[in-house]
Amino acid sequence: MSGPLTGRKVAFLMSNSGVEQPELTEPRDAVTEAGATVTLLAPEKSTIQAFTNDVEKADTFPADEAVKNADPSAFDLLVLPGGTTNPDQLRLDTDAVDFVRRFVAAGKPVAAICHGPWTLVEAGVLQGKTLTSWPSLRTDIKNAGGEWRDEEVFACPARGWTLITSRNPDDLPAFGKQIVETLSS
Template sequence: MLIAFLTAPRGVEQVELTEPWQAVLDAGDTPRLVSTRPGRVQAYRHLDKADAFPVDQVVTDASADEYGALVLPGGVANPDALRMDRHAVAFVRSFFDTGKPVAAICHAPWTLVEADAVRGRTLTSWPSLRTDIANAGGTWVDEEVTVCHDGPNTLITSRKPHDLKAFCAAFTAEFAKAGQERMSPSGI
């Protein structure tokens, strides 16, 4: 299955990109880096520059129809930039509209708030997003990982880099279930 990783050109927390990326590879799926601009994505370790990664596809050329699921890595600047880009927000929203699973960690739920995708959902995030999520109609919980099926798709969220092991295990399991459901004949 092809999995989209959406990031801004700068500001993604490197470990929140690289560990989920590796988890997707380990699960036998194919990750693709989607961004708002072509070229490379500059990752960070907190506030320090880290590695840069090549963009596979620009979000204006991407469609949820191409992908089986979406991963939204965090970092403070990354989701803040994404939520200001109407194409990125529409891309995120389209995964909810088509019932495809979405995984988001740390500050990434800011983009979900902008996409009006947290209303009626239970999720976790970096603690500073608690009020934003509540104001957008979501229920915030302080848990290592949260899997919410109360909506048009499965939403998997996690709080911080320390939770990556649980986050990766949860979203790869949910992505595998979604892939099997899409491949099963209807009515069975």
């Protein structure tokens, strides 16, 4: 499909055992409908289990590549979906945290929704950034040097890379739209 993101490559990073399905599928659909190619990264190149509300099993998705083998230079944008299980597991995976650090060091945009910023906190990349998230992350974000806001979507271009964040699944339409706008410009 062609569109404003034709030729762009977007990586989605999630754990193998617990991503919130709408926070994966809705942004994925937004970027693919705009013409981007999506790669699903996970700690293991195996099945990714999605959930609804962190408890009810939903669909499974095949991971395209193990994150330890992924090269940030191959992608134009990184998406960190939420749910509580997904980022909680990712922040304990040294390969995932290292990938996020290298992605940010390359100055590439990152998008995170709901609890997704937990991985950014662990990567130590939020100093001087303004973002939103699920409200319970507010203190973690402040302790990591970021400024927290309660907004539907917020794009922060400060400190050499753009960070796009949203609070929860209700914000997914605005989140997807902001990702496409950022990557199109």
